[in-house]
Amino acid sequence: MTERIREFLRTRREDGPCLVVDLDVIRENYGKFARALPETRVFYAVKANPAPEVLKLLAELGSCFDTASVVEIELALAAGATPDRISFGNTIKKERDIARALELGVRLFAVDCEAEVEKIARASAQVSIPAAEVKVFCRILCDCVGAEWPLSRKFGCVPDMAVDVLEHAHRNGLEAYGVSFHVGSQQRNTESWDVALASASAIFRECAERGIHLSMVNLGGGFPTKYLKSVPAVEAYGEAIFQALSKHFGNRLPETIIEPGRGMVGNAGIIEAEVVLVSKKSRAEDEIRWVYLDIGKFGGLAETMDESIRYPIRTEHEGTPTVPCVLAGPTCDSADVLYEKEPYMLPVSLEIGDKVLIEGTGAYTTTYSAVAFNGFPPLKSYVI
Numbered sequence: 001m002t003e004r005i006r007e008f009l010r011t012r013r014e015d016g017p018c019l020v021v022d023l024d025v026i027r028e029n030y031g032k033f034a035r036a037l038p039e040t041r042v043f044y045a046v047k048a049n050p051a052p053e054v055l056k057l058l059a060e061l062g063s064c065f066d067t068a069s070v071v072e073i074e075l076a077l078a079a080g081a082t083p084d085r086i087s088f089g090n091t092i093k094k095e096r097d098i099a100r101a102l103e104l105g106v107r108l109f110a111v112d113c114e115a116e117v118e119k120i121a122r123a124s125a126q127v128s129i130p131a132a133e134v135k136v137f138c139r140i141l142c143d144c145v146g147a148e149w150p151l152s153r154k155f156g157c158v159p160d161m162a163v164d165v166l167e168h169a170h171r172n173g174l175e176a177y178g179v180s181f182h183v184g185s186q187q188r189n190t191e192s193w194d195v196a197l198a199s200a201s202a203i204f205r206e207c208a209e210r211g212i213h214l215s216m217v218n219l220g221g222g223f224p225t226k227y228l229k230s231v232p233a234v235e236a237y238g239e240a241i242f243q244a245l246s247k248h249f250g251n252r253l254p255e256t257i258i259e260p261g262r263g264m265v266g267n268a269g270i271i272e273a274e275v276v277l278v279s280k281k282s283r284a285e286d287e288i289r290w291v292y293l294d295i296g297k298f299g300g301l302a303e304t305m306d307e308s309i310r311y312p313i314r315t316e317h318e319g320t321p322t323v324p325c326v327l328a329g330p331t332c333d334s335a336d337v338l339y340e341k342e343p344y345m346l347p348v349s350l351e352i353g354d355k356v357l358i359e360g361t362g363a364y365t366t367t368y369s370a371v372a373f374n375g376f377p378p379l380k381s382y383v384i
């Protein structure tokens with residue numbers, strides 16, 4: 001918790017949970033990424049926190065932007081990024097959205113199959129932009145072992161197929177630009193990039209044999225933020241990635257980009273919430289307590305799904321005896337339970353009306369919050 005956030009919350013009088021994001025922390029995080037991987041361009045993953053103030057700061061610092069939709073592209077442009085600093089990194093796009101992105105000046109697109117390549121080729125013809133000016137990179141599958149929020153099989157293709165997809169792009173007149181992967185979000189193993197880079201270099205070689213010379217490796221996101229467990233520093237990731245790049249590409253290092261989301265903004269945000277109810281389900285002595293907050297899965301804490309992300313929670317009773325509690329949100333949906341399989345240790349003295357601080361919530365919270373499920377408003381956000 002930074003002094004600025006503490007001061008902001010001290011004077012806040014409004015009701016309801018809120019997220020407070022400290023821009024100074026994001027400035028510091030950007031500097032750490034830039035220093036840890038000095039030859040690599042940073043494409044901030046807008047999905048992590050698209051608050052205009054966050055995007056404006058990052059644009060001023062020189063960041064590029066990884067976007068998932070036309071709306072995110074427009075947000076990045078409004079924040080001051082030029083289109084050459086924006087990539088459309090979603091592998092699942094409507095053809096008309098690709099055309100709109102092209103009209104807005106974006107020239108860098110992710111694909112993971114031939115059908116998506118064809119959409120990009122058709123869209124560029126439709127808006128009269130020479131296909132040769134449009135760059136595509138092919139995303140490959142990653143096993144995501146070691147990631148607390150794995151990105152599964154939904155995105156990417158096997159490396160062998162990536163060669164065909166890139167050749168297809170080349171035959172369609174597009175620039176087959178490179179390879180991307182994502183080692184899984186909140187990836188605590190710095191070695192995870194090694195296997196993916198081995199595949200990327202094999203794709204570079206195979207493409208070269210087919211007369212296609214790739215330029216770029218997109219190393220994705222995955223850089224963690226600190227929740228309950230400790231995580232390696234950004235410098236350790238920079239070092240491990242540099243070693244893996246050298247091992248697999250020798251002295252012909254490709255152009256590289258990273259797409260940090262969580263690692264850029266996670267630790268910059270704190271949610272202040274309130275205890276609505278503390279209860280038990282029976283009078284038995286050993287009966288576990290239930291603590292209900294005014295925020296839950298539908299209010300922005302969606303990443304507690306399967307209890308994947310365990311946020312640090314602070315109360316005003318620090319240092320007093322604790323008991324295991326089931327922690328739940330306020331809505332009338334029984335899926336709205338945050339931690340039950342592994343109950344959360346909270347102070348015995350925690351009472352109805354107490355404030356709690358949920359740390360590390362700068363990423364993947366506001367945009368996950370429902371508009372009005374059960375009549376609760378979306379999570380408020382203040383960027384200071």
Ligand SMILES: Cc1ncc(COP(=O)(O)O)c(C=O)c1O
Binds near residue numbers: 089185261
């Ligand atoms: C294409 C892409 N890039 C980057 C990210 C950001 O990942 P992280 O928040 O783990 O840094 C994501 C997250 O879903 C993604 O899908």
